[in-house]
Amino acid sequence: MTLDAKIPSGPIEKKWDTHRFNIKLVNAANKRKYTVIVVGTGLAGASAAASLGELGYNVISLCYHESPRRAHSIAAQGGINAPKNYTNDGDSIYRLFYDTLKGGDYRAREANVYRLAQVSGNIIDQCVAQGVPFGREYGGLLDNRSFGGAQVSRTFYARGQTGQQLLLGAYSALSRQIDAGKVKFYPRREMLDLIVSDGQARGIVARDLVGGDLEVYLAHAVVLATGGYANTFYLSTMAKASNATAIWRAYKRGALFANPCFTQIHPTCIPQSGPYQSKLTLMSESLRNDGRIWVPKKKGDDRNPGDIPEAERDYYLERLYPSFGNLVPRDVASRRAKEMCDNGFGVGPTKLAVYLDFADAINRNGKKWIQEKYGNLFDMYHEITAEDPYKTPMRIYPAVHYTMGGLWVDYNLMSTIPGLYVIGEANFSDHGANRLGASALMQGLADGYFILPYTIGDYLATAAFKPMQDADKAVKEARDATQARIARLLAVKGKRTPDDFHKALGQIMWNNVGMGRNKKRLTEAIKQIVALREEFWRDVNVVGGPNDFNSELERAGRIADFLELGELLARDALHRNESCGGHFREEYQTEDGEAKRDDKKFAYVAAWGYAGEGKTPVLHKEPLTFEYVKPSQRSYK
Amino acid sequence: MNFTLKIWRQKSRTDEGKLVTYTVRDISPDASFLEMLDILNETLVRRGEEPVAFDHDCREGICGSCGLMIEGRAHGPHRGSATCELRMRSFEDDDTITVEPWRARPFPIIKDLVVDRTAFDRIMAAGGYVSVKTGQAPDANAIPVPKHCAEKAMDAAVCIGCGACVATCPNGSAMLFVAAKVSQLALLPQGHAERKERVGRMLAQMDAEGFGACSNTYACEAECPKQISVEHIARLNREFIRAKVS
Ligand SMILES: Cc1cc2nc3c(=O)[nH]c(=O)nc-3n(C[C@H](O)[C@H](O)[C@H](O)COP(=O)(O)OP(=O)(O)OC[C@H]3O[C@@H](n4cnc5c(N)ncnc54)[C@H](O)[C@@H]3O)c2cc1C
Ligand code: SF4
Ligand code: FES
Numbered sequence: 001m002t003l004d005a006k007i008p009s010g011p012i013e014k015k016w017d018t019h020r021f022n023i024k025l026v027n028a029a030n031k032r033k034y035t036v037i038v039v040g041t042g043l044a045g046a047s048a049a050a051s052l053g054e055l056g057y058n059v060i061s062l063c064y065h066e067s068p069r070r071a072h073s074i075a076a077q078g079g080i081n082a083p084k085n086y087t088n089d090g091d092s093i094y095r096l097f098y099d100t101l102k103g104g105d106y107r108a109r110e111a112n113v114y115r116l117a118q119v120s121g122n123i124i125d126q127c128v129a130q131g132v133p134f135g136r137e138y139g140g141l142l143d144n145r146s147f148g149g150a151q152v153s154r155t156f157y158a159r160g161q162t163g164q165q166l167l168l169g170a171y172s173a174l175s176r177q178i179d180a181g182k183v184k185f186y187p188r189r190e191m192l193d194l195i196v197s198d199g200q201a202r203g204i205v206a207r208d209l210v211g212g213d214l215e216v217y218l219a220h221a222v223v224l225a226t227g228g229y230a231n232t233f234y235l236s237t238m239a240k241a242s243n244a245t246a247i248w249r250a251y252k253r254g255a256l257f258a259n260p261c262f263t264q265i266h267p268t269c270i271p272q273s274g275p276y277q278s279k280l281t282l283m284s285e286s287l288r289n290d291g292r293i294w295v296p297k298k299k300g301d302d303r304n305p306g307d308i309p310e311a312e313r314d315y316y317l318e319r320l321y322p323s324f325g326n327l328v329p330r331d332v333a334s335r336r337a338k339e340m341c342d343n344g345f346g347v348g349p350t351k352l353a354v355y356l357d358f359a360d361a362i363n364r365n366g367k368k369w370i371q372e373k374y375g376n377l378f379d380m381y382h383e384i385t386a387e388d389p390y391k392t393p394m395r396i397y398p399a400v401h402y403t404m405g406g407l408w409v410d411y412n413l414m415s416t417i418p419g420l421y422v423i424g425e426a427n428f429s430d431h432g433a434n435r436l437g438a439s440a441l442m443q444g445l446a447d448g449y450f451i452l453p454y455t456i457g458d459y460l461a462t463a464a465f466k467p468m469q470d471a472d473k474a475v476k477e478a479r480d481a482t483q484a485r486i487a488r489l490l491a492v493k494g495k496r497t498p499d500d501f502h503k504a505l506g507q508i509m510w511n512n513v514g515m516g517r518n519k520k521r522l523t524e525a526i527k528q529i530v531a532l533r534e535e536f537w538r539d540v541n542v543v544g545g546p547n548d549f550n551s552e553l554e555r556a557g558r559i560a561d562f563l564e565l566g567e568l569l570a571r572d573a574l575h576r577n578e579s580c581g582g583h584f585r586e587e588y589q590t591e592d593g594e595a596k597r598d599d600k601k602f603a604y605v606a607a608w609g610y611a612g613e614g615k616t617p618v619l620h621k622e623p624l625t626f627e628y629v630k631p632s633q634r635s636y637k
Numbered sequence: 638m639n640f641t642l643k644i645w646r647q648k649s650r651t652d653e654g655k656l657v658t659y660t661v662r663d664i665s666p667d668a669s670f671l672e673m674l675d676i677l678n679e680t681l682v683r684r685g686e687e688p689v690a691f692d693h694d695c696r697e698g699i700c701g702s703c704g705l706m707i708e709g710r711a712h713g714p715h716r717g718s719a720t721c722e723l724r725m726r727s728f729e730d731d732d733t734i735t736v737e738p739w740r741a742r743p744f745p746i747i748k749d750l751v752v753d754r755t756a757f758d759r760i761m762a763a764g765g766y767v768s769v770k771t772g773q774a775p776d777a778n779a780i781p782v783p784k785h786c787a788e789k790a791m792d793a794a795v796c797i798g799c800g801a802c803v804a805t806c807p808n809g810s811a812m813l814f815v816a817a818k819v820s821q822l823a824l825l826p827q828g829h830a831e832r833k834e835r836v837g838r839m840l841a842q843m844d845a846e847g848f849g850a851c852s853n854t855y856a857c858e859a860e861c862p863k864q865i866s867v868e869h870i871a872r873l874n875r876e877f878i879r880a881k882v883s
Contacts, residue, residue, distance in 0.1 A: 065700075066702065066753070067755065068758070069701065070798075072695070075699050129769040133788075133790040136784045139781065159791060159795075161699065164699055175766055176766045210747055239695045240695075274665050276668050278671070278696060383718060385667075386667075386724075449771045549751065552682060552687075
């Protein structure tokens with residue numbers, strides 16, 4: 001299969017404009033004749049559903065949560081980028097484009113990234129108009145801060161709850177369309193299969209999580225806005241229920257999965273405290289603006305941090321990267337923390353932590369200043385660890401946080417299945433091998449508010465649609481397959497709980513497919529995952545029945561998919577014989593331990609196609625060409 | 638630590654429920670309340686029994702999914718935090734802890750500790766928004782908002798929609814929840830064009846859903862995990878009067 005990204009021709013700053021002019025529009029009066037299903041109500045899904053409703057389409061919106069407002073986006077803390085240049089520090093669309101491409105270690109498409117930077121300013125306008133209470137200065141104008149890996153202040157924030165406020169904004173726009181009757185919303189519904197008829201995505205099969213009924217929703221196009229798959233690792237900063245089922249089912253129906261191994265490990269999370277741990281908590285990276293990261297210079301130094309004099313501390317990021325210091329990109333900060341701990345400099349009871357210290361900032365600006373900026377994060381830390389970060393440094397350790405990979409989409413955000421669009425974290429599009437801070441919120445909302453609503457019109461206006469009914473073959477086949485799968489899960493009646501398997505998978509993933517990867521361990525991991533999956537289908541115990549509110553059944557279905565996706569993730573990591581961004585292959589590093597890319601061999605998107613049960617997936621390559629920014633070795637020294 | 642738990646079990650909306658006693662042992666004081674329930678559930682599942690159903694997701698106090706009556710208090714003994722943020726170190730060893738769902742007529746029980754709070758979404762759809770279409774917005778800095786107004790609006794906007802205020806209120810009123818939204822949008826110039834309609838419609842929807850009236854007991858403020866102040870209820874009342882007289 002040749003992958004056509006459908007990138008418009010012309011100079012980069014004109015591409016999106018030209019494209020918008022060239023694509024076909026659906027006549028205003030005709031829009032109501034089209035139905036679009038939007039799965040997911042996070043930033044991407046809620047903004048898309050609301051915008052499509054405003055345009056006049058009939059929208060079906062659903063999610064497995066009780067309310068759109070509970071989507072995982074709600075948990076984002078730090079902020080959202082836009083090159084407004086309100087701070088007059090030299091920011092521009094081009095600079096944001098450049099930073100994002102470079103931050104992604106040159107594994108993203110130039111045209112997509114440029115467009116993202118272009119529309120990001122509109123997002124801030126839109127959110128402010130909705131009543132999102134961003135942080136402001138005394139003059140009443142918007143405040144900005146600098147954020148992970150950027151040398152300009154372009155991050156807009158609402159205390160430490162930016163994701164919450166942006167999602168509530170998108171949710172309010174969605175609620176308005178529900179009120180207007182343009183969007184029909186179905187809570188507590190989980191998409192379990194995609195209906196593909198005559199090669200087009202025409203609907204989904206979903207389970208009503210309250211009563212267990214299988215329902216069919218039919219439409220002219222389907223949009224997946226179902227978030228990332230970091231929970232493949234069991235412990236991550238994702239919400240507990242975040243899962244990959246929707247994109248995995250679409251993959252099995254023919255959509256390609258791009259760069260699955262590009263996962264992000266976030267440097268500043270609260271370290272794990274015991275085996276009962278159910279998830280990890282992020283401490284926003286904005287803390288790195290004012291906190292300094294250090295470890296004792298002496299191995300195994302057990303003194304209280306306060307008793308370790310300045311001269312005996314190693315502020316290793318400041319030492320290694322004098323120009324970026326504590327603000328190096330996440331992949332670099334994470335890897336260095338792991339290295340420090342692996343070499344015996346770790347702190348705290350498990351020795352798997354480094355200090356993040358605010359003493360200097362408190363001395364400089366006062367406690368009140370810190371409180372205003374980070375109060376809720378400090379409270380959260382205190383609550384979880386019973387330690388007061390105003391008095392003693394935080395202990396932090398990296399944790400899996402985000403997935404840059406996802407379903408392959410072209411410039412229009414359409415997957416390889418005509419009529420199936422993928423937006424937000426669920427697609428692979430803009431972040432390459434590493435995402436910069438405050439750019440996921442930006443991408444989700446760019447996709448949902450300002451890109452998809454245009455590009456989907458082109459498809460609807462030009463594709464031919466045959467009428468669909470519940471009785472159609474494709475519908476029946478998908479529904480029967482879903483039913484059979486549920487029955488199969490319930491029929492195993494083995495001994496181990498679903499969660500047991502998830503934890504075991506997480507161990508394999510974290511130890512072998514986590515921050516440092518190598519050929520030997522990846523090969524081993526693939527074997528172990530396959531064996532674990534076989535055991536799952538032999539020995540899992542899913543209690544309860546299919547026609548009931550059954551959280552064990554929900555979980556088991558998701559874990560079954562993680563057990564397949566985990567293998568693909570490891571395969572992709574094994575095939576990519578280079579280090580780039582969050583993908584660090586120990587065999588490929590420079591002398592001072594930085595990631596060593598191989599642009600000759602690997603400047604491409606790896607898009608995997610499903611080949612059938614038990615068959616090796618097929619690799620398709622989309623070459624990446626760089627006309628504007630010349631790939632160089634990233635340097636943050 | 639060891640605990641005796643008395644947990645509300647109810648198969649479905651129409652079933653009659655009851656408190657069932659369980660014990661859990663060797664729980665770390667650092668475990669969260671929900672992790673303690675996870676441990677109980679894994680034990681139940683291993684025995685082939687159905688686990689206790691409860692809502693949760695972010696487990697960091699922001700999604701509003703979790704919400705349990707613990708020893709008769711919404712979100713448990715700790716002030717200013719949600720159930721998922723509660724750690725077992727807040728209890729004494731060998732404590733007996735009673736765990737029940739939110740109880741309010743507009744929040745029917747789905748199963749065990751899971752209730753249906755979609756009434757909140759319907760209240761939000763009745764005007765809990767600013768009518769601005771995608772693309773219509775002027776430049777973000779075109780409308781300055783005094784910092785103290787923005788901060789106050791943010792104080793209200795942090796509501797997580799958990800329903801603890803309703804569960805705590807002797808009248809089952811959703812006034813604090815409604816006030817948080819009305820107040821946020823009243824404090825910002827963006828919300829002014831629709832302020833009259835908004836307050837009326839949202840209150841009418843609250844009534845229609847079967848929530849009770851506010852009689853100023855202020856129990857809600859004490860149990861709100863985001864410590865949203867009843868000052869916002871006062872602002873809602875002013876908005877309401879203003880809408881009537883103008
Ligand atoms: C703790 C944390 C902090 C973060 N902070 C920041 C930050 O400061 N800045 C930043 O830019 N990014 C941040 N991120 C990343 C960012 O929050 C996410 O990438 C982004 O919100 C994802 O949005 P989304 O709309 O793609 O998906 P989500 O918000 O994950 O939404 C997924 C939706 O899909 C639904 N869904 C999924 N599967 C199904 C299915 N099978 N059937 C039905 N519905 C389904 C869910 O119910 C949900 O509604 C953070 C992430 C975490 C974990
Ligand atoms: S006002 Fe407080 S208690 Fe009520 S729903 Fe909002 S956060 Fe929960
Ligand atoms: S689980 Fe999200 S607020 Fe408690």
